Amino acid sequence: MTAFDVAVIGLGAMGSAALFNLAKRGRxxxxxxxxxxxxxxxxxxxxxxxxxxxxxxxxxxxxxARRAYEAWRELERASGETxxxxxxxxxxxxxxxHVVEGSLAASRLHGLPHEVLTGPEINHRFxxxxxxxxxxxxxxxxxxFLRPELAIRQFVRxxxxxxxxxxxxxxxxxxEPTASGIRIRSEADTIEAGSVILATGPxxxxxxxxxxxxxxxxxxxxxxxxxxxxxFFTPDRFPVFILESEDDACYGFPDFAGSGVKAASHRxxxxxxxxxxxxxxxxxxxxxxxxxxxxxxLPDADGxxxxxxxxxxxxxxxxxxxxxxxTHDPRIVLASPCSGHGFKFASVLxxxxxxxxxxxxxxxxxSRFRVDxxxxxxxxSIPDRQIGEAS
Ligand SMILES: Cc1cc2nc3c(=O)[nH]c(=O)nc-3n(C[C@H](O)[C@H](O)[C@H](O)COP(=O)(O)OP(=O)(O)OC[C@H]3O[C@@H](n4cnc5c(N)ncnc54)[C@H](O)[C@@H]3O)c2cc1C
Numbered sequence: 050m051t052a053f054d055v056a057v058i059g060l061g062a063m064g065s066a067a068l069f070n071l072a073k074r075g076r077x078x079x080x081x082x083x084x085x086x087x088x089x090x091x092x093x094x095x096x097x098x099x100x101x102x103x104x105x106x107x108x109x110x111x112x113x114a115r116r117a118y119e120a121w122r123e124l125e126r127a128s129g130e131t132x133x134x135x136x137x138x139x140x141x142x143x144x145x146x147h148v149v150e151g152s153l154a155a156s157r158l159h160g161l162p163h164e165v166l167t168g169p170e171i172n173h174r175f176x177x178x179x180x181x182x183x184x185x186x187x188x189x190x191x192x193x194f195l196r197p198e199l200a201i202r203q204f205v206r207x208x209x210x211x212x213x214x215x216x217x218x219x220x221x222x223x224x225e226p227t228a229s230g231i232r233i234r235s236e237a238d239t240i241e242a243g244s245v246i247l248a249t250g251p252x253x254x255x256x257x258x259x260x261x262x263x264x265x266x267x268x269x270x271x272x273x274x275x276x277x278x279x280x281f282f283t284p285d286r287f288p289v290f291i292l293e294s295e296d297d298a299c300y301g302f303p304d305f306a307g308s309g310v311k312a313a314s315h316r317x318x319x320x321x322x323x324x325x326x327x328x329x330x331x332x333x334x335x336x337x338x339x340x341x342x343x344x345x346x347l348p349d350a351d352g353x354x355x356x357x358x359x360x361x362x363x364x365x366x367x368x369x370x371x372x373x374x375x376t377h378d379p380r381i382v383l384a385s386p387c388s389g390h391g392f393k394f395a396s397v398l399x400x401x402x403x404x405x406x407x408x409x410x411x412x413x414x415x416s417r418f419r420v421d422x423x424x425x426x427x428x429x430s431i432p433d434r435q436i437g438e439a440s
Pocket of ligand 1: 058059060061062063064081082083084091092093094097098099100219220221222248249250251252253269270271313360361362384385386387388389390391392393394
């Protein structure tokens with residue numbers, strides 16, 4: 050007899066959302082988190098995450114994004130907090146930009162509201178920008194930003210309200226399938242659950258060794274700068290943006306909380322052997338890199354540095370997510386939706402993971418996120434005894 054229907058390991062973006070949905074549906078559920086929800090050591094910190102409907106990565110993400118918006122609004126109603134702010138999002142780049150062309154194709158295919166703008170039109174409408182005259186841009190009015198730490202803490206708080214048991218500051222050491230369920234061994238004790246969701250973000254390779262050879266952890270730097278002309282960077286005058294130049298793709302956010310204009314590069318940062326190898330803050334070279342983008346395209350943002358933080362991407366080879374049952378045991382659900390663009394989907398993926406962990410077929414199409422595609426791209430033999438043993 051198992052004590053819990055489902056155990057969720059990792060209460061970051063995906064785990065906290067799954068825990069909330071499971072508890073809301075009346076499941077006996079337990080959540081484990083090695084730190085405190087909303088901490089700064091994983092992939093979900095830094096005050097803001099971009100959300101957009103049109104998706105340059107692939108148009109098939111659009112239906113999932115639609116449901117994600119609805120589910121974020123549901124979280125706001127349940128929590129009484131503002132999680133999602135719509136500012137519009139500007140995607141701009143050099144002629145032929147993959148970001149702009151991809152987003153335009155997805156917008157047209159799904160009939161999404163959008164405006165195509167030239168570089169000078171963008172500079173006129175949003176005076177903070179100095180984009181080259183031959184650039185093109187696409188403005189999506191529904192784009193905006195989410196508050197990641199707040200969302201995670203609210204998911205956890207509401208889960209507890211719906212009866213979830215929560216163990217924070219508890220590191221899960223290993224999982225082991227048994228005839229009746231999955232045994233979960235933590236620093237505190239050993240429990241059993243009918244199924245388990247592994248939502249351990251950049252640590253996922255430690256408990257899901259079948260994923261480890263396919264994932265790359267990279268250190269990404271976020272910087273906040275005090276703008277020279279603050280009036281240009283308020284959320285009502287300055288949208289969330291993604292800029293694709295010939296040698297970089299960077300993105301940023303308006304100064305919505307008085308902590309500065311935030312910017313980062315999507316380009317691959319230093320590859321790390323483990324999530325614990327991450328040094329927490331950025332250095333001089335990181336600052337130079339971020340300022341380079343400001344100097345070229347947003348000169349008034351190039352003011353004093355407020356702070357820098359590092360954050361981890363967990364990249365798959367094709368940059369699509371992994372959301373599927375383990376090929377070793379279907380009672381183990383794998384959730385690795387990162388590659389630098391997963392947060393916006395946490396609200397809907399919480400529902401999807403709940404379905405997978407309780408034997409239901411998700412309403413949303415997640416065929417793009419199957420785990421067996423990784424094997425097809427790289428044949429790697431993994432001994433079964435490695436399943437679920439933390440290194
Ligand atoms: C710099 C940066 C910018 C990004 N920008 C965007 C954006 O603008 N828009 C967007 O949609 N996405 C963005 N992303 C991606 C998005 O943030 C991630 O997809 C998302 O945060 C991943 O959530 P997660 O739950 O998988 O991981 P996490 O939130 O890191 O959660 C994993 C949790 O598991 C816990 N854990 C790990 N191992 C154990 C264990 N053994 N026992 C107990 N607990 C454990 C960890 O402590 C952690 O809390 C960005 C990511 C980064 C790093």
